[in-house]
């Protein structure tokens with residue numbers, strides 16, 4: 001069982017007080033903002049935003065938001081000043097005012113458009129299923145669909161991608177993610193930020209609640225990994241109950257750091 005973060009307080013305090021520069025990477029949905037039936041309605045509590053802002057204001061603290069949302073959507077939803085942002089599972093990275101897209105992403109665009117066009121009528125017929133086209137990737141959301149419709153969604157999505165070498169399918173919580181078949185993920189985006197900011201893995205942390213966040217956890221063998229919620233099985237270093245717990249941790253971290 002992963003220990004709750006409060007059981008790791010002493011080790012965390014030591015880490016916060018001894019690393020001159022730290023990077024805290026963080027997912028958005030399910031980690032900072034509670035999961036909601038429709039992704040458009042997701043919203044981060046004011047308390048959480050304030051905790052993130054307080055942490056960013058501390059010397060030597062960098063905060064990187066890395067989400068499956070498109071970067072524009074993420075920036076608008078999170079609305080945190082001074083954070084680093086990566087969207088589309090890291091395929092889009094904003095750094096020093098420039099947004100770059102991971103290699104191979106643009107090339108997969110036509111294949112993605114074709115697959116979405118093919119899937120649209122079938123998905124529209126299943127109540128509760130909707131397609132989110134995030135330009136670089138797409139999400140097939142089925143959180144609102146009846147349980148007995150899940151198999152059909154999976155079958156149709158798999159069939160649409162069967163002979164499409166340019167794309168790959170990744171599962172997330174009640175979502176199928178259709179992404180370019182590049183070796184790029186949240187972990188690579190986190191590493192990209194760490195390299196630019198010269199942060200060693202031991203000075204980095206990542207908080208996430210979903211399968212796609214494990215890519216980031218893997219980049220931090222000696223850093224801090226925080227799993228939020230109960231749905232995903234992994235061996236993170238500390239556990240957080242829910243996004244409210246995340247707010248508590250971030251507030252505490254800001255207090256220790258400052």
Ligand SMILES: [Mg+2]
Nearest residue numbers: 027029030210
């Ligand atoms: Mg999430």
